[in-house]
Amino acid sequence: MRRRGTRMAALMALAILISACQREGTDPQAFEFVIGVSLANLTEPWRINMNAEIKEQAAAYQDLRVVFADAADSSDRQVQDVHKLLDSGIDLLIISPTDAEALTPVIADAYNERHLPVVLLDRSVIGYDYTLFIGPDNRLIGKQVGQYVAELLGGEGGEVMEILGRAGSPPVMDRSLGFREAVSHAPNIRTVGTISADWLRDRAEDELTAWLQTHPAVDVVFAHNDAMAFGAYKAARRLGISGIRFVGIDGLPGPEGGQEMVNSGRFAATFTCPTGAREAVIYAMDILHHAEGIPKKMILRTTLLTRQTIADGALSPTFRAPASDPGRKIVLGFAQVGKESDWRLANTESIKSAARDAGIELIFRDGEQRQENQIKAIREFIARKVDIIAFSANVQSGWGEVLREAKAAGIPVFIIDRPVDEKDESLWVTLMGSDFLEEGRRAAQWLVKYMSTERQVDIVELQGTIGSAPAIDRKIGFEEVLRDYPNYAIIHSESGDFFRSTGEEVMRKILAELRAQGKSFDVLFAHNDDMAIGAIKAMEEVGLRPGKDVVIVSVDAIGDAFKAMIAGKLNCSVECTPLLGPLLMKAVKDYFAGKSLPVRIVTAEEVFPAELARRALPGRKY
Numbered sequence: 001m002r003r004r005g006t007r008m009a010a011l012m013a014l015a016i017l018i019s020a021c022q023r024e025g026t027d028p029q030a031f032e033f034v035i036g037v038s039l040a041n042l043t044e045p046w047r048i049n050m051n052a053e054i055k056e057q058a059a060a061y062q063d064l065r066v067v068f069a070d071a072a073d074s075s076d077r078q079v080q081d082v083h084k085l086l087d088s089g090i091d092l093l094i095i096s097p098t099d100a101e102a103l104t105p106v107i108a109d110a111y112n113e114r115h116l117p118v119v120l121l122d123r124s125v126i127g128y129d130y131t132l133f134i135g136p137d138n139r140l141i142g143k144q145v146g147q148y149v150a151e152l153l154g155g156e157g158g159e160v161m162e163i164l165g166r167a168g169s170p171p172v173m174d175r176s177l178g179f180r181e182a183v184s185h186a187p188n189i190r191t192v193g194t195i196s197a198d199w200l201r202d203r204a205e206d207e208l209t210a211w212l213q214t215h216p217a218v219d220v221v222f223a224h225n226d227a228m229a230f231g232a233y234k235a236a237r238r239l240g241i242s243g244i245r246f247v248g249i250d251g252l253p254g255p256e257g258g259q260e261m262v263n264s265g266r267f268a269a270t271f272t273c274p275t276g277a278r279e280a281v282i283y284a285m286d287i288l289h290h291a292e293g294i295p296k297k298m299i300l301r302t303t304l305l306t307r308q309t310i311a312d313g314a315l316s317p318t319f320r321a322p323a324s325d326p327g328r329k330i331v332l333g334f335a336q337v338g339k340e341s342d343w344r345l346a347n348t349e350s351i352k353s354a355a356r357d358a359g360i361e362l363i364f365r366d367g368e369q370r371q372e373n374q375i376k377a378i379r380e381f382i383a384r385k386v387d388i389i390a391f392s393a394n395v396q397s398g399w400g401e402v403l404r405e406a407k408a409a410g411i412p413v414f415i416i417d418r419p420v421d422e423k424d425e426s427l428w429v430t431l432m433g434s435d436f437l438e439e440g441r442r443a444a445q446w447l448v449k450y451m452s453t454e455r456q457v458d459i460v461e462l463q464g465t466i467g468s469a470p471a472i473d474r475k476i477g478f479e480e481v482l483r484d485y486p487n488y489a490i491i492h493s494e495s496g497d498f499f500r501s502t503g504e505e506v507m508r509k510i511l512a513e514l515r516a517q518g519k520s521f522d523v524l525f526a527h528n529d530d531m532a533i534g535a536i537k538a539m540e541e542v543g544l545r546p547g548k549d550v551v552i553v554s555v556d557a558i559g560d561a562f563k564a565m566i567a568g569k570l571n572c573s574v575e576c577t578p579l580l581g582p583l584l585m586k587a588v589k590d591y592f593a594g595k596s597l598p599v600r601i602v603t604a605e606e607v608f609p610a611e612l613a614r615r616a617l618p619g620r621k622y
């Protein structure tokens, strides 16, 4: 309610300049919050739909006023729009950037300097300087289209023509990459042509008319959105060419929308690409009300629409009450990895308490670090006909068989924390947890900044459980950053299996080996804090001063890591939150309420260098 007078004046001025909306009949003075919405353009049907959905969802809130700005596809104009919105005193910014590079600085400034919450819609920026990203995984969409086209054409294969949106834009590059990766597995499919039509129907019609003159025999036309696919369809019809299968993306309702094109047989298929607009407003209000558990990224689900899948209910959210008696408690079977670290113990506690709070009946099984125990537990859940199964995969491979059994039994599976590397993503409903690659990158980014040196830096790496996603990805992310710093070298890398005791043992062994070779090292990168704390003990035994003689960076940000940082023995911990219980129970409830869930939810995390530890410790929850 602060600065209401001046803000009111600034907003009225802005509303005249741009446009605004609030719930019908509400007193313009009464609103509590003002959200600024900066859209890339209002020409494409998909973006017009996004705009409409924001307005509809915003109308549900009494105390909300939304101010819109349309950048008409100009990033310069969008930068100005954002400045105007910021200067007018908005409480939160929702933005769909025209161009990541051009918009990153002004968005980072709003987020870091003005501490304004920022929700990115559909397209991202460079880096992580925003509150929440909601959008599709364009590479995954491209891959799904490729898999569908490969199936459509079958063993014989055929010729495919690809119509791109705006050349060089991230969605186009990702969709094309995913598509070509998928069709590259089908030997008889040849991509015989590519044209760019800037997302526009008429441009696609003109371009394809010219192209078809010389290549009338193409089997499939894949267009990056339905508008261009329709343009392509019209071109073929005008030239009297039949037999081409048209595949689009967006799947919007209404005349000329993808749903109509599929139902009328003009398209073989399209793929939904939800705008995320409603979720953006819902989460924006949660953020403004300081709700807990706001994720960092929500990757929205894409659904294949053919006449058959639509007939099977692909468009209608199916109400999924627990099998027999909707009134009874939802029964969730959870197969946990084990008890290897403080992180894991906090994760287990978070799940157990959140299930209690949500009134969900939890059957909890501890895998004791063994995959076969987890598989046995999942089979037990299937036999007991639980309503839903959730698990964290000790190692990422070898889950296909049991996940197919759960699917065959009609029991939905949620994966939390550690993903699996199965290709068939229909074997689980959603995956929620951290971005382990990004954690590895952050550890290395902090290290090179902290060391700021050209001299040789030798690193010992304590890996987590071999074959587990966090160990694999943290290593990849860490090495990816160090590739630009040739004076940094990992001279020894060994697994401590995420245990504090094993971290200590393995470090003791490494120290002895290096001493015998007359070698020393400068840095320890430990894939989790527990192993780092174990290693600190082993270092002190041989008279080393951890945190001083050896710089130590690790991952998790558990309580004991803060104590070690305050004691000067650990230099930095990259956060990885174990508090996934509330997120999981909310998703379970949403699922049974028939809501479509994101395919991926990435949690929000920070980096804690030692100098921040003392101030941060009191607020830590694990």
Ligand code: GYE
Pocket (backbone or CB within 6 Å): 340, 341, 342, 343, 344, 417, 418, 470, 498, 527, 528, 529, 530, 555, 556, 576
């Ligand atoms: O970093 C580690 C735990 O899967 C992210 O497993 C989790 C990791 C975490 O043992 O402490």
